[in-house]
Amino acid sequence: MFYVIETAIIALSRTDxxxxxxxYFFLSHLSFLDLCFTTSTVPQLLINLHGQDRTISYGGCVAQLFIFLALGSTESVLLVVMAFDRYVAVCRPLHYTTIMHPVLCQALAIASWVGGFLNSLIQTGLMMAMPLCGHRLNHFFCEMPVFLKLACQDTGGTEAKMFVARVVIVAVPAMLILGSYAQIARAVLKVKSVAARRKAAGTCGSHLLVVSLFYGSATYTYLQPKDSYSESKGKFVALFYTIITPMFNPLIYTLRNKDMKGALWKVLGRAAATG
Structure with missing residues (x-):
């Protein structure tokens, strides 16, 4: 069902x-990211749950780590782009079509993907340079904090570099989003029309909820010292942001969005009529 909804969002954003x-252009990218998120972790999780061989090769683990970090970093940047889009829509409505030109939108989307994969390349490279003493991960997928616990030498210098990279890709985008929504809130409070306020709140509410879910779990996982990381709590948080949050994202956007719901019901109506 999750894959159907995500695919429908992408298809409708392209065809309607x-x-x-x-x-909706950025929302289609977010939906594609959510599809990739679950695809990069769920199959291996199912293999570990039902298969006799509950192992993954070192190469496969590094590949999963790289892909997961790349997707997470891309989503972090993309959420900033979406916040900027909402800021322009609410605070600069008369200049919205001029500022959010299709060429700029394409450039911002490409920058999100390139930045995400570049960050993942740096962090995965630093991780591979550290010798590992253990060979057994107490987790259902290859995640950075668990990897760091297997390092068998002083990783202070490498950890510091990786922490800076995580701050750049998690904390800085979160602060930019908070700043944009502070400006949006200020602009909405100046509006006298109650209907206009509700429309602005509805437009930004879905995105703000997704941002809270994503950055809340990412901050807990990646912006705390290695020694204070709890494996049991880490598993729950990882399960939350790798499976639960991507499943909620399409529901949050479709159930709170009249245009998307209208387009979806239109397609379903045509399918029922032809069937």
Whole structure:
């Protein structure tokens, strides 16, 4: 069901002319990221749960780590881009179409993907340079904090570099989003019309909820010292942001969005009529 909804969001954003706007363009990228997120972790999780051989090769583990970090970093940057889009829509409505030009939207989307994969390349490279003493991960997928616990030498210098990279990709985007929403809140409070306020709140509410879910779990996992990381709590948080959050994202956006719901019901109506 999750894959059907995500695929429907992507398809509708591409085919329905009413959804050919920057917001839905970025939403289609977010939906594709969520699909990749679950695909990169769930199959191996199912193998470990039902298979006799509950292992993964070192190469496979590094590949999973690289892909997961790349997708997470890309989503972190993309959420900033979506916040900027909402800021322009609410605070600069008369200049929205000029600022959010399709060329700029394409450039921002490409920058999100390139930045995400570049960050993952740096962190995965630093991780591979550290010798590991253990060979058994107490986790259901290859995650950075668990990897660090297997290091058998002083990793202070490498950890410091990786922490800086994580701050850049997690904390800085979170602060930028908070700043943009502070400006949005200030602009909304100046509006006298109650209907206009509700429309602005509805437009930004879905994105803000997704941001809270994503950055809350990412901050707990990646912005705390290695020694204070709890494996049991880490598993729960990892399960939350790798499976639960991506499953909630399409529901949050579709159930709170009239245009998306209208386009979805239109397609379902046509399918029922032809069937």
């Amino acid at each position: 002319l009413r959804l050919h706007t920057p917001m």
